[in-house]
Amino acid sequence: MAEQERFGPAPRADLAAGLLFTGIGAAILWVGADYSLGVASRIGPGYVPRLLGILLTGIGVFLIVRSRWTTELIDLVIAWRPLALVLGAVVAFALVFEASGLVPAILVTVALANYAAPENRWITAIVLGAVLAFFAWALFVKGLSLPLPVWSK
Amino acid sequence: MSSAVGELAQNLIFGFGIAVTPQNLLFCFIGALLGTLVGVLPGLGPVATIAMLLPVTFTLPPVAALIMLAGLYYGAQYGGSTTAILVNIPGESSSVVTCIDGHMMARKGRAGSALAIAALGSFFAGCVATAVVAVFSQPLVSVAGSFQSPDYFGLLVFGMVAAVVLAQGSVVRSIAMVVLGLFLGLIGTDIASGHTRFTFGISALADGVGFVPVAMGLFGIAEVIASLERGGAKPKIIEKISRLWPTREEARQAWPAVLRGTGIGSLLGVLPGGGALISAFAAYVVEKKIAKDPSRFGQGAIEGVAAPESANNAGAQTSFIPLLAMGIPPNPVMALMLGAMTIHGIVPGPKVMTERPDLFWGMIASMWIGNLMLIVINLPLIGIWVKFLQIPYRWLYSIILVFCCIGVYTVNNTTVDVLVMAAFGLFGYFLIKIRCEPAPLILGFILGPMLEENFRRSLIVSRGSWGVFLERPICAGFLVLAFVLLLLVLLPSIRKGREEALQES
Numbered sequence: 001m002a003e004q005e006r007f008g009p010a011p012r013a014d015l016a017a018g019l020l021f022t023g024i025g026a027a028i029l030w031v032g033a034d035y036s037l038g039v040a041s042r043i044g045p046g047y048v049p050r051l052l053g054i055l056l057t058g059i060g061v062f063l064i065v066r067s068r069w070t071t072e073l074i075d076l077v078i079a080w081r082p083l084a085l086v087l088g089a090v091v092a093f094a095l096v097f098e099a100s101g102l103v104p105a106i107l108v109t110v111a112l113a114n115y116a117a118p119e120n121r122w123i124t125a126i127v128l129g130a131v132l133a134f135f136a137w138a139l140f141v142k143g144l145s146l147p148l149p150v151w152s153k
Numbered sequence: 154m155s156s157a158v159g160e161l162a163q164n165l166i167f168g169f170g171i172a173v174t175p176q177n178l179l180f181c182f183i184g185a186l187l188g189t190l191v192g193v194l195p196g197l198g199p200v201a202t203i204a205m206l207l208p209v210t211f212t213l214p215p216v217a218a219l220i221m222l223a224g225l226y227y228g229a230q231y232g233g234s235t236t237a238i239l240v241n242i243p244g245e246s247s248s249v250v251t252c253i254d255g256h257m258m259a260r261k262g263r264a265g266s267a268l269a270i271a272a273l274g275s276f277f278a279g280c281v282a283t284a285v286v287a288v289f290s291q292p293l294v295s296v297a298g299s300f301q302s303p304d305y306f307g308l309l310v311f312g313m314v315a316a317v318v319l320a321q322g323s324v325v326r327s328i329a330m331v332v333l334g335l336f337l338g339l340i341g342t343d344i345a346s347g348h349t350r351f352t353f354g355i356s357a358l359a360d361g362v363g364f365v366p367v368a369m370g371l372f373g374i375a376e377v378i379a380s381l382e383r384g385g386a387k388p389k390i391i392e393k394i395s396r397l398w399p400t401r402e403e404a405r406q407a408w409p410a411v412l413r414g415t416g417i418g419s420l421l422g423v424l425p426g427g428g429a430l431i432s433a434f435a436a437y438v439v440e441k442k443i444a445k446d447p448s449r450f451g452q453g454a455i456e457g458v459a460a461p462e463s464a465n466n467a468g469a470q471t472s473f474i475p476l477l478a479m480g481i482p483p484n485p486v487m488a489l490m491l492g493a494m495t496i497h498g499i500v501p502g503p504k505v506m507t508e509r510p511d512l513f514w515g516m517i518a519s520m521w522i523g524n525l526m527l528i529v530i531n532l533p534l535i536g537i538w539v540k541f542l543q544i545p546y547r548w549l550y551s552i553i554l555v556f557c558c559i560g561v562y563t564v565n566n567t568t569v570d571v572l573v574m575a576a577f578g579l580f581g582y583f584l585i586k587i588r589c590e591p592a593p594l595i596l597g598f599i600l601g602p603m604l605e606e607n608f609r610r611s612l613i614v615s616r617g618s619w620g621v622f623l624e625r626p627i628c629a630g631f632l633v634l635a636f637v638l639l640l641l642v643l644l645p646s647i648r649k650g651r652e653e654a655l656q657e658s
Contacts, residue, residue: 013588014326020587021329028336031351040617045343045350048605052336059329066325074587079382083582086378086554087575093558094571102559109558110551116381117547128548132555144212146563 010076014067022060028053082116089113101149102141106133165287168514172522177217181519184221185526188228192235193538195242196380196546197553199229201373203489204365205560207496215497216512220519222493223473226486227279227520230429230466231527234271235538238264238458239391246592247429247465249321250437254450254457256391261453263403265395270407270455271462272531273399278415278463279524282470285419286477287517293423293478294503300479302610303621307631309425309604312483313596314635316426318642319435322590325643330584334594337362338601345609357569364492366561366570367598368485370577371584371591373557377550378582390542397532399455407459410440414460418467423474426596428484432468433461470520476501477513481603488599492564 028049038044089112097105107129114125140146171177191202203222210218233245238255251271258267300308317327340351341361352358399407417439418432440460441450450457473490475481480502482488494501499509506513531538561570584591615621623629 013323016587017323017326017329017589020589021333024333024336028351035348035350036346040612040619041615042617043609043612045346045348048608049336049339049350052332052339056329056332056336059325059332063325063329072323072588075585077382078586079378082378082381083579086374086381086550087579089554090374090558090571090575090578093555094562094568094575097558097562097571098568105558106555109555113551113554116378117384117550120547124548125551128551132552136555136559140208140559140563144209146208146211147566148559148563 010073012067012070013072013074014063014070016074018060018063018065018067020060021056021063025053025055025057025060028056081118085112085116089116097149101152102136103133103151106136161287161291164510164514165518167510168516168518169522171216171511171515172220172518176214177220177515177519178522180213180217180221181224181523182526184224185228185523185530187221188225188230189232189527189530189538190541191225192229192232192245192248193541194232194544194549195236195240195244196376196550198245198372198376199226200368200485200489201553201557201560202229203486203493204369204373204564205556207365207489207493207560208563210493211496215494215499215509216515218493218497219490219512219516220523222490223470223516223520224523226429227466227469227523228527228530230462230469231272231275231531232538233465234275234458234462235268235531235535236542238267238271239394239539240389240542245429245465247433247469248462250433250461251458253437254452254454257451257453258455258458259391262393262395263453264391264393265397266399266403266455267458268394268535269397269532270399270403270411270459272528274407274411274414274459274463275466276524276528277411278418278467279470279527280521281415282419282422282467283517283520283524285467285471286474286520287514289423290474290478290506290513293474294506297479297503300627301625302607302614303625303628304631305479305481306604306607306611307622307625307628307635309481309600309607311631311635311638312425312427312481313593313600314638315421315424316431316596317593318638319421319431320590320592321434323588324639326589327593330589330591330593331597334597334599335601335604336597337367337594338598339605344602344606357567362573362598363565363570364485364488364599365564366573367577368488368595369557369561370574370579371581371595372485373553374574374578375581375585375591377553378578379585380546381550384546390539392539394535394539397535403455407455410456410459411463413439414463415467417460418464418469419471421464422468422471422483425475425481425483425600427468427475428472428486429465429469430484430592432464436460436464466524473516477505478503482599485595485599 032049035046036044037046089109093105093109096108110129111125114120229245233248234251236244237248237251238259241252241256243249255267342349414436417436421427421432440456441447472483475483476487482491491501561574
């Protein structure tokens, strides 16, 4: 992992994980504070979440303390382009599918996702999109007769 | 005794009768073929593929559907080694350790031997594991019959601890991931009280967070982003395979490792939390520990291919035992199997064997047939799979994404699940960055509701006393074992050994 040196000092993995788990643990305890614990012989909906919240916070604090002595670092390099485009493509699938059906959703998803890899050009998107749209229609709609709206207005 | 053997033989003959019907043979073949493909292609795993195929199984008879999905899981174990050996990329997460020595063998011109040992070891392990499932499911069903809630609780805790200890990565962080997964599993309506928990008033969350979108987000979407990030450098495929057969010397070295790997895999597959992945890791660590000359590992030791490849196939198959005998899905793939069974109105658990013997014995028989098909698919036809390895990833990932979206949507016919998948894709990428393993999270997520239910019932029986978990010998035994395991792995000297054993050059 020689790359990491190039990007200056990264936080330690235990510290980052410790903060995350402490945060989530505290959030569980805070949100779950209103849930009834019940009695031990008939535990309520809040009992197990309370236990898990305490456990998670405890482990988180332990990790924060331990991070003073551990050396493993987190990876600070974020691949923004694939991250944004891949997630965007999935979200777009959900939105376009609701609005106009399967085929437009596939075309839009492929069009967005295509540019997550810098070496892809528009022609890849068009060919892949067309092939996938046809294949999905043939397999899921015609072949398996799943109730998917193909092209709604 | 002889009557038990006779009964087993009768059941197996009955099973083969079902497995060899043309339709079931066809779906066994499709499963094995798809499994090999999924195994060969990096970035596409059995979890995502089975989830995508769930809608297909709606339209099939349940036996054919499960035979196909099972074939896909153990088929992926065969295919994964091909990529690991030829490209030094794990085609499957359970082939990670195979890369170390397998690829080194290939670089030294012994690719053919490595591929052959991997396939033959997998075949041997598959045959043994099929027998293990056939022989041990019945006794385990009766053992499970005597289990009470505290015992299930103890077993689940032990399974989760063992899974964390035997896998790679920081143990403490992995435990936290299990706890986080357990919590995510509780989101939604509490079965006992009817209260909604942690839904923030969002009605779509009242039924809980779906398993399929979470698994596909963490393993499918996050993996695509991470692969694109690694991208750039073209993987170098070693195409010169030489002869596809080990030398006598190699066979002599490999077969004890195959035996050990098969044993480890068969055992660890049965554990809740077990399966192909940890079996392969454990088998590799054991080989390195007991080797006379551990320095050979990393330099192309054939045991380093034989043991994990046998173990992952054995573990994949025996992980059906907890699902079929106890109704506990020990890993994400089995959780999907559970989903597939539920779709067809079959409740996994001890009753499957008596109520659906056709399904139970048909599936077992199909495993043996599937392994036979796989050895043919993977050895003589290896050239075809090498061609598949040449499909550029920049085409592949768009296809994976589209099928993930369609697959997730069709499980519940809602686009909310697609958005949940995107959210967990983001979370999964974040976890990779801070070096937390997503696998323990999904394990906790699967077992969370089951753990809470058995915990609750135990406390009802004991009238609120936690002592119940130590009073029953079975439960106490599991909990003590879990505790000892944790203690062992957290002791610095042993932890060091574990880290060294898993170190990649």
